[in-house]
Amino acid sequence: MVTPVIQVSQVTRVYATGAxxxxALRGVDLVVKAGEMVAIMGVSGSGKSTLMHILGCLDHPTGGRYLLNGQDVTRLDRDSLAYIRNRQIGFVFQSFNLLSNTTAWENVALPLIYAGVPGKEMMARARAALQQVGLQGRELHLPTQLSGGQQQRVAIARALVNEPAIIFADEPTGALDTRTSIEVMALLQHLHRERGLTIIIVTHEPDIAAYCQRLVRLRDGMIIEDRVIAEPRQAAEEGECRA
Ligand SMILES: Nc1ncnc2c1ncn2[C@@H]1O[C@H](COP(=O)(O)OP(=O)(O)OP(=O)(O)O)[C@@H](O)[C@H]1O
Ligand SMILES: [Mg+2]
Structure with missing residues (x-):
């Protein structure tokens, strides 16, 4: 049997603030196979970001076990987690998290600097990643010179530039209008279909979850629903797909 990308068993996370x-998580079990596109939903405070931070190796669980591509990452130290993140994982956030006085090209190249990729190759790969998200010709634009949807596509290019196997997106359309949200979902669906990427999207919006193949719902730090979405919506057919 092929090893799942994500195998989480009985994961808990307790935050201690003062007394x-x-x-935040009370025993989560989750298995995600390579190439799945999964939506994680749940009301505010249900533990979505906490779970995503653990799955994305940004945080440790308090209890339970997490295997990423078969490797036990539950107790790895910060440096080892950073190494895994750099090579296997791409992140996309609601607020884009781009450096403001920095061109699209340099923003995308950033993870490659951390990975020690030489300058020439770095710029070529950043340019190629921008092309994949339909932003060729915008390499030298600053974030303020781009629309919200374009900024999010720069962030997606940055997530792609290390050729990760998994993309985690926390409310990737939360700051975008409906039409732009559909464009971003079209791009994520395209990457999922064409590149076989595993994509995990945290969202509040049922309309966004509908583009995924599977829905996982959290409540009070537990999974209360986990089901296949029989016919995911196809964003490219509804909006303009620039992928
Ligand atoms: N760093 C932290 N320190 C203390 N408590 C935290 C921390 N981060 C999250 N929490 C708490 O853990 C619970 C889950 O938070 P989490 O951010 O995972 O929820 P969420 O589902 O992502 O919510 P939202 O939809 O508002 O983003 C909440 O009760 C929250 O207050
Ligand atoms: Mg959150």
Whole structure:
């Protein structure tokens, strides 16, 4: 059997702030196979970002076990987690998280600097990643010179530039209008279909989850629903796909 990309068993996360303990995750079991496109939903405070941070190797679980591509990453130290993130994982956030006085090209190249890729190759790969998201010709634009949807596509290019196997997107359309959201979903669906990327999207919006193949719902730090979406919406047919 092929090893799943993500195998999480009985994962808990307790936050300690002063004297208060918050049980953000209370025993989560989740298996994600390579090439799945999964939506994680749930009301505010249900543990979505906490789970995504653990799955994305940004944080450790308090208890339970996490295997990423078969490797036990539950107790790895910060440096080892950073190494894994750099090579296997791409992130996309609601607020784009682009450096403001930095061109699209340099923003995309950033993860390659950390990975120690030589200058010439770095710029070529950043340019290619921008092309993949339909932003050729915008290499030298600053974030303020781009629309919200274009900024999010720069962020997606940055997530892609290390050729990760998994993309984690936390509310990737949260700051975008409906039409632009559909464009971003078209791009993610395209990457999923054409490149076989595993994509995990945290969203509040049922309309966005509908573009995924599977829906996982959290409540109070537990998975209360996990089901296949029989006929995912196709963003390219509804909006303009620039991928
Ligand atoms: N760093 C932290 N320190 C203390 N408590 C935290 C921390 N991060 C999250 N929490 C708490 O853990 C619980 C889950 O938070 P989390 O951010 O995972 O929710 P969420 O589902 O992503 O919510 P939202 O939809 O608002 O983004 C909440 O009760 C929250 O207050
Ligand atoms: Mg959140």
């Amino acid at each position: 208060t303990l918050v049980q």
